[in-house]
Amino acid sequence: MSHYRIAQQLEFIVDVDKLKQVLRRTSPIGAERRENSAEHSWQVVLCALLLHEHANESVDLLRVVQMLAIHDTVEVDVGDTFHYDKHTQADLSARENAAAERIFALLPSDQHQLYLSLWREFEARETPEARYAAAIDRAIAFVMNFNNKGGTWQSHNLTASQILERNRHIAAGSVALWDWVTETVQQGLELGYINQR
Numbered sequence: 001m002s003h004y005r006i007a008q009q010l011e012f013i014v015d016v017d018k019l020k021q022v023l024r025r026t027s028p029i030g031a032e033r034r035e036n037s038a039e040h041s042w043q044v045v046l047c048a049l050l051l052h053e054h055a056n057e058s059v060d061l062l063r064v065v066q067m068l069a070i071h072d073t074v075e076v077d078v079g080d081t082f083h084y085d086k087h088t089q090a091d092l093s094a095r096e097n098a099a100a101e102r103i104f105a106l107l108p109s110d111q112h113q114l115y116l117s118l119w120r121e122f123e124a125r126e127t128p129e130a131r132y133a134a135a136i137d138r139a140i141a142f143v144m145n146f147n148n149k150g151g152t153w154q155s156h157n158l159t160a161s162q163i164l165e166r167n168r169h170i171a172a173g174s175v176a177l178w179d180w181v182t183e184t185v186q187q188g189l190e191l192g193y194i195n196q197r
Contacts, residue, residue, distance in 0.1 A: 005108050012106040018076045025080070025156075029147045037072045037080060040140070044068045048136045054176040055135075057128035067122040067133045070115050074099035083141065084158060084166055096123075125169065135173025142167075142184050150193035159195045160185050 019038040028035050045068045052061050072080075077099035081092060104116040121130045145151035153163060163185055171178035188194040 008106060008108050009111070012103070015103060015106055016073050016076055019072065022072075022075045022080050025152045026141060026144045027148055027151060029144060035144075037075045041069060041072055044071075044133075044136050044140055047140055048133065051136065051174070051177070052132070054174045055128065055132040056172070056174055057132075059129045059132050063118070063129045064133045064136075066115075067118050067129065068136065070119055071122045071133065071137065073103050073119070076103060083138070084156065084162065125172065128173075131169075131173035133173070135170040135177050138167050138170050139174075139177045139181060142181050146184050146188055146193065149191075150188065153188065153194050157195060160189055163194065 017038075019041065020036050022037040023034040024037060024040055026035050026040075027033060028039065045065050048064050048068055049061070052059060052064070074096045078092070078095050081089060100116055100119050104112045104119070106112075107115060121127055122133055123130075125131050125134050141152075145153050152158070164182065167181065168178075170181055185194060189196065
């Protein structure tokens, strides 16, 4: 029984190792290459640990870390979707749900249910943990883009209003992070990292 359980858990690990091959739009700070989804997952977990004092509500940090560690696993099947394009893909939610069902089903049944539930909780953003996790997931893009002198903001010709509008949900998880984001956007405008209109 124990060996079978370990085999299932490691099969999941092997499958999600493919996240190292899923390229995102963002580049690591100061690098020419694009980051992969596994790197992003590590970075948001670290940010969640360091910044949790700024969550709007008291959160179960282990639950937040669990969500962030698995939140992009669906990209193994679906690939990365640029945040500013998500609203244009009507079938994205269905494809991501199917991916979550397939990937988490590789785990033993108790973990399958746990991690599928955590992934759905993250997506719904209805709990303090999910709201904080979602705020961290989006705030890291501001760290990366600002420190890359505009990064994807520049390459995709995004305006300050587009950037702020698509990321307003950060405030639901952390008003302090949202305040930092709005200041960062203002600095980005002043430095020419973001388009005026």
